[in-house]
Amino acid sequence: MIDGHVHTPYCPHGSNAALEEYIDQAIKSGYSSITFAEHAPLPETFIDPVPEQDSSMERSLVEPYIKEVQSLKKSYSSDIEIKLGFEVDYIKGYEKETESFLNQYGSSLDDSLLSVHFLPVKKQWFCIDYSPDVFSAACRAIGSIDELYERYYKLLKDSAHVDLGPYKPNRIGHMTLIRKFHHIYPSPEGWKKQAASFLSVVKNNGLDLDYNGAGTLKEYCRESYPPPDLAKMAYEKGISLIYGSDAHDPNGIKQGYEILNQTLMKI
Template sequence: MNAAFFDNHMHTPLCKHATGTPLEYAKAALDAGLRGVTFTDHMPMPAWYDADWRMRRDQLDTYVAMVREAQEAFRGRLDVRLGLEADFHPGTERWLEEVLSAHPWDYVIGSVHYIGAWGFDNPEFKDEYDRRDLDSLYRHYYVLVEGAARSGFFDAVGHLDLPKKFGHRDTNGSAALRALDTVATMDVALDFNTAGWRKDVAEAYPAPNLVLEAAARNIPFVLGSDAHRPEEVGHRFEDARASLSEAGAAIVTFRGRERQHG
């Protein structure tokens, strides 16, 4: 694997649906020939929000300590960075400010996992798609994505077209293009997330047509496997690089919330 690669989307057991310690993820990255990793576990949210799928607020310092331990253990061999995957959910902005000010993060992904009270990417609730109009669903979803981009909280938008996860594709596309216009205007990057290749839809996030549209708007991409197990680190990164290169898209990383090329 190309030694220039960073995996910038990785989780830990603190989120309650991942296995393997940060040390194991870092070792997997080193074995795969990566240059570095950024841990981006699901940030704590208010107790009423998605509590079964993320760390608690009182575990945030533990998470940071786990990543710092990996930094020290792999110093000089692997560049280990500290990040979060944060949720954009209207009404929780003050909570976001508090958590994001608690530690010096390198990279913060802004993801939309909920439309109202529906966790649309949760396999337990995927039958709700049968009750929804897909055009309306995607319009509502991309309004939230635009809100995330405008919020100023995030360095990149996570898995841009996530509602396709179980195979429910956006057949209209106009809301996605408006969202990309907003992402470009706000100078936010996009998560190129290879986990989609492991899901029912069998396609990375975002879809190839959206990668082309993003590249045309000079929106850069941040590579991430969305690994929830050490063996998923760097998943299909060569394919990701080929897709982005073909589209003419730039690949970036973040350190200290500052964008870095390469």
């Protein structure tokens, strides 16, 4: 069993539990491989829009993070494969800074994801999965939920096409994160057409998808990212679906796994 999306104590909005606790839980859960994909530091000139400004790890902790995971890879080598990576944010207009970061650390990485959390609306940035209130504010600022979905999928397509150098992540994170609050802010009619169009872009760029179980436990989401029909569509296109727990504490290991269609997953 592979889990390609696990966070760590280096995440300021996650758990302080030691990396060993995540690994031990993964072994108990029957994992053969785990990727630690901590939120990479945001570009230095980008201001984190969430109130706590805790969306990513501190830049000063990057090298300690790398060294600790590399050490654990060796000490647990007979029990589980441990991969080192980042969850990298695609932020429109900050591509050069992102590429520079990847060029600096990419040679040390085994596996990473590229995700969209931040949407620009009229010179303001919104973290669209932060809270229902922030999502609602983004809808008002852009004009409608239809426009917000269009902007999100435009950015996802841009992230798939963008040149971030030789160390660009080859997997797109939680491609339907925009639906985190869809039980209180229903998705616009036609949103699946946008998502299906994005799958073609993923396929044409030779990328994989994060088949993310975290949404199944979110109060206003209660589905995987992507949901079952889109996951099946991706599989039928020949896109590799890599299970991701998106765990932010050890208890999150394997979350949503039993609900997901395991026959679609790459193992």
